[in-house]
Each structure stands twice: as structure tokens, then as C-alpha cells.
Amino acid sequence: MKRTTKKRMRRNAWMIILLLLLIMTSISGFVLIMSQLEKNTNNHNQEEIEKAREIKRSQLMKKANQLVKGYYYQEAIDVLRSDSEIVNERIKDEVKKIEAMMMELKPYTGRIEHVFFHSLIVYPELAFGPQSSQPQGYNYWMTTALEFQRMLPLLMERGYVLVRISDLYDVDSLGNVTQRDLYLPEGKRPLLMSIDNVGYPENRKKEGFASRLFINQNNEVSAMIRNLEGLEIESRTAEVFPIVDDFVKENPAFSYRGAKGLLGITGSWGIMGYDPKITSEVATAKVIVQRLKETGWEFANHSYTHADGKYFSESSTLEGIKEDTQLFNQWIIPVIGESNVFIAPFGITLKGELYQYFIDEGYTFYLNVDRRSQPKIIGKSVLMPRINLDGFVMNKDKEYITQHFFDVDKVYDHRRPAFE
Numbered sequence: 001m002k003r004t005t006k007k008r009m010r011r012n013a014w015m016i017i018l019l020l021l022l023i024m025t026s027i028s029g030f031v032l033i034m035s036q037l038e039k040n041t042n043n044h045n046q047e048e049i050e051k052a053r054e055i056k057r058s059q060l061m062k063k064a065n066q067l068v069k070g071y072y073y074q075e076a077i078d079v080l081r082s083d084s085e086i087v088n089e090r091i092k093d094e095v096k097k098i099e100a101m102m103m104e105l106k107p108y109t110g111r112i113e114h115v116f117f118h119s120l121i122v123y124p125e126l127a128f129g130p131q132s133s134q135p136q137g138y139n140y141w142m143t144t145a146l147e148f149q150r151m152l153p154l155l156m157e158r159g160y161v162l163v164r165i166s167d168l169y170d171v172d173s174l175g176n177v178t179q180r181d182l183y184l185p186e187g188k189r190p191l192l193m194s195i196d197n198v199g200y201p202e203n204r205k206k207e208g209f210a211s212r213l214f215i216n217q218n219n220e221v222s223a224m225i226r227n228l229e230g231l232e233i234e235s236r237t238a239e240v241f242p243i244v245d246d247f248v249k250e251n252p253a254f255s256y257r258g259a260k261g262l263l264g265i266t267g268s269w270g271i272m273g274y275d276p277k278i279t280s281e282v283a284t285a286k287v288i289v290q291r292l293k294e295t296g297w298e299f300a301n302h303s304y305t306h307a308d309g310k311y312f313s314e315s316s317t318l319e320g321i322k323e324d325t326q327l328f329n330q331w332i333i334p335v336i337g338e339s340n341v342f343i344a345p346f347g348i349t350l351k352g353e354l355y356q357y358f359i360d361e362g363y364t365f366y367l368n369v370d371r372r373s374q375p376k377i378i379g380k381s382v383l384m385p386r387i388n389l390d391g392f393v394m395n396k397d398k399e400y401i402t403q404h405f406f407d408v409d410k411v412y413d414h415r416r417p418a419f420e
């Protein structure tokens, strides 16, 4: 009995040891498996993190690339450095590449070209048709939407880049104006652009021009036009503004740091299709002005009356010019904001005290029309010539335009009537 008990006890002890061993091995096995699992998970997490970083890198590089195309070099570098977690050799190389590009920029020293347009002819059959109020005037002084669309890529091919006047000149607090170095890549040259009047009188709406600007559902400045059936429809190709905005979106290299052009507003024509004397229309116009400014456009005084005689002609009087400017200050400035650019109606160059009046009123830049001259600093002002790229110039000055801007034969709209 005792022996058997002893034997059993021994057996039990063995069993316990075995059991303990078994438990220990299972535990260590379990721990091993768990740690392996954890390691796998860690590896997996690490991979996931790296994958996410790589995606972020590509996103930032894409964004930086777009910025570089639009001449925002430092901004592109800032974007690449915006997340220290993801900086690696690839990012560092990209930063170096952009820094090298910045070193290559040269201050521009060539001619400064300022081109201008009026509202575009969208339907030549109306503008030049039997019902048109002035088919010959339109043929001379207007550009068709088709021509304008053809010009942009050709201007870009020639190296032109839209800039702001403030990219070319500094004006200090006393009104002294000096030329400013504009650093551009080799082969690029600045282009200033302005659009005169930007008003849509009733007769023009029936003559194949846009009827007003407005903001579409994508928060873009767009144009409304009465189509050939008489319905008012949105068109992205009926005015300079949506055409340029869309072109720059596709070709950021055509705009220096987002610059677009200048709208020369004329009081008596309404502001972009809105009456400055009707409160509700003013509210709408202000929203469009705001959006245009946000997207690179600027505004200029193109006179209130846009009338000759005592206002803007050889026989202009100081009294007439004061009257016009006061009306502009009263009705237009509250809508478009202050500007230091005056675009002379009919391109007239006022002389003596009449010219001085505009400088005294705070207009540093006086824009006239002249196809050959270059801007000139005169006292506290710049007399800046502009060239009209319209039917008249494409016919009468074809060689010069082809030499300086684009091949006229590739642009000219043959729906125009024969030129006299």
C-alpha cells in the first residue's frame, strides 16, 4: 500500500513536471509567435508609413512643380520642406534643382511690350453683318475671340509671360518711381496686357459681343452672351477674362506669379455689364471685382465719360478733365477700388498741366497708344505706350506684328470683311 502510494506520488510528480514543461513550452511558443506577429505588424506598419510618406512626397513634388512653372520658386521650396517627416534624398535633390534654377534667373533688360484689346467679337456674322452699327469700326479696332485664342499659345512660344506693372516699377511713398529688376528665366520676356472699356452697351449685345461678366458655379469669372438664337448663355470663350484664366490654368508658365491683365473701366459704359448707379448691380459688380483681383487681374481708370471734346482730345480743358475724374471718383472707384493707372481714352497723350493733373491725382502710370515707343519715366510718372493687337494693326502693320508678337497669318480671322 505504502509502496503504491509512493509510486503514485512519484508518477504524479513526473506528471506535474511534464505538465509544467508543457505549459512553459506553450507559453514560450506563444510568446515567440506573438513577438513574431508583432514584428510582422511593426514591419507592416513601417511599410504602411513609408507608403503614405511616398504618396505625400509625390503630392508635394507635384505641387512644387506647378509652383515652379508659375515662377513661385521660394514657395515651391517651402512646400517641399513643409513636412520634415518626409524629407529624404529625393526631396533634397528637388530643392537643389529649384535653387539652381533660381541662380540662373537674369534681370530682364529688353523691350517692355504692353498690348491691349477691346471686348472680343464672338459672332462676326453679327458684328460685321448688315444690322451692325459700325462694321468698319469693329473690323479696325476689335479682335475676334478666335484670333485672341490663337494668339495666346503663339505669344507663349515667343517667350512672353504676363506680368503686372508693379513687377516692373517701384513707387515709393513720395510717389517717386523707379524701374525694378524683374528676374526671369533665359528666353522669357514680360508682357503687359490691358482690356479697354469692359462695358456692354445694349447695341453690342446684339452685335456678337458678350453681354456681361458673372461668377459661375465653379466660382470662376465667366461671360454671358446672347447667342444667335437670342438666348443668353454662359461662354468661357466670349471674353478675354475666362480665355486667359483657362489658358493660364493649363499653361502656368504664361503668367508671372499669377499676373493676368488690367481692366480699363469706363463709367459711362457700365462696369463689366453693371450700372454703377444701381445699388443691387453695384453689389454684384463688387463681387466680380473681388474675384478678378484674387485671380490676378487689376483695374485702371479709363475715364468716366470716354468722350472727346472738352474731355479727351486736342482741345481738352483742365476743367473738363477735373469734372471727368470727379465723376470717376464718385461712381467707379467705390466699385473697383483705388488705382494708380490711367488709360487715356483714344490713347491721347495729354500735355503740360493736363498730364500733370493725373500725376497729382495719384496716377503714376499714364497709358497712351503708340506702336513703337518704350515706357519713359517723366518726373513722378511713367508714360507707357501700348499696342493694339486688332484688325487695323494686323492689316496695316503686319510685318512688325509678325516680327514682335506672332505670325499674323496664323491668327487672322478670315471671317472679317475685306480691309479698306
Ligand SMILES: [Zn+2]
Pocket (backbone or CB within 6 Å): 196, 197, 302, 306, 345, 346
Ligand atoms: Zn476706350
